[in-house]
Amino acid sequence: LERLKWSVRHTYDNVEPYRKKCLEKGVHPDDLNTLADLAKFPFMTKLDLRDNYPFGMFAVPREQVVRVHASSGTTGKPKGAMLSHANLLSNARVLHDYWGWRRDDVLIHALPIYHTHGLFVASNVTLFARASMIFLPKFDPDAILKLMARATVMMGVPTFYTRLLQNPGLNKDVTRHMRLFISGSAPLLAETHREWSARTGHAVLERYGMTETLMLASNPIDGIRKPGSVGLPLPGVEVRLGSFDDADRPGRATIILARQADGRWLGIHSHMSLRRGVPQDSHGNRPVKAR
Numbered sequence: 001l002e003r004l005k006w007s008v009r010h011t012y013d014n015v016e017p018y019r020k021k022c023l024e025k026g027v028h029p030d031d032l033n034t035l036a037d038l039a040k041f042p043f044m045t046k047l048d049l050r051d052n053y054p055f056g057m058f059a060v061p062r063e064q065v066v067r068v069h070a071s072s073g074t075t076g077k078p079k080g081a082m083l084s085h086a087n088l089l090s091n092a093r094v095l096h097d098y099w100g101w102r103r104d105d106v107l108i109h110a111l112p113i114y115h116t117h118g119l120f121v122a123s124n125v126t127l128f129a130r131a132s133m134i135f136l137p138k139f140d141p142d143a144i145l146k147l148m149a150r151a152t153v154m155m156g157v158p159t160f161y162t163r164l165l166q167n168p169g170l171n172k173d174v175t176r177h178m179r180l181f182i183s184g185s186a187p188l189l190a191e192t193h194r195e196w197s198a199r200t201g202h203a204v205l206e207r208y209g210m211t212e213t214l215m216l217a218s219n220p221i222d223g224i225r226k227p228g229s230v231g232l233p234l235p236g237v238e239v240r241l242g243s244f245d246d247a248d249r250p251g252r253a254t255i256i257l258a259r260q261a262d263g264r265w266l267g268i269h270s271h272m273s274l275r276r277g278v279p280q281d282s283h284g285n286r287p288v289k290a291r
Contacts, residue, residue, distance in 0.1 A: 101126075109134060149177050
């Protein structure tokens with residue numbers, strides 16, 4: 001909140017169009033005391049500000065790296081994944097459309113924001129939709145059940161759903177105001193998927209992504225959400241299974257390949273014990289050939 005207050009104050013003091021909009025709405029940076037107060041302030045796009053912002057902070061190439069995000073180590077040792085402005089924008093845009101986000105949606109956010117799921121998927125899509133978010137400091141099953149009466153969307157890891165299923169208060173009446181439950185970051189057991197559907201009347205939407213690529217595949221918002229499946233590649237994404245010969249490990253290792261916007265195939269494989277001198281791309285992954 002303190003960083004947000006500083007940003008609002010800084011923009012108010014330096015950007016005339018923004019200050020003018022604030023005066024028209026009768027708000028001042030001193031009025032920002034809670035996250036909910038942010039709704040009182042004007043929303044301005046980069047097009048509104050680009051000719052007036054004194055430091056040119058919006059004149060940034062789409063391909064410029066905006067975040068070097070540490071991976072969780074699922075594919076081996078943690079490494080820095082370089083994500084550009086275009087990566088984050090395209091991910092938010094496609095998920096906004098594919099998951100049918102609306103401006104009146106309210107997200108229950110209890111995910112850690114040091115992870116791609118909580119930081120880029122949950123937060124960015126909500127902001128892109130200009131929707132609302134209930135930001136919780138931690139996962140609390142009882143609190144989340146109460147908040148469902150005010151919310152429409154929840155994103156979580158499989159543990160969220162197993163913990164909520166253990167709560168006797170979970171039922172169809174409690175979840176009647178919700179329209180979408182999303183699960184990711186780890187596989188959701190088919191049994192958990194089926195039990196959740198039986199208890200709540202909602203089929204969990206599973207999706208798949210990685211720190212290096214953001215979201216790659218998803219079950220549909222409309223249609224059958226198959227238990228134990230992450231669905232099909234998202235629009236604009238092509239995914240294949242491939243393999244490569246690794247001199248350090250006999251045999252062939254299965255990898256996942258994702259086609260990037262520039263047509264290059266990026267390989268994310270199950271282990272990262274690479275020998276010194278073996279070529280790697282900017283994500284620390286070996287170049288591979290699609291099959």
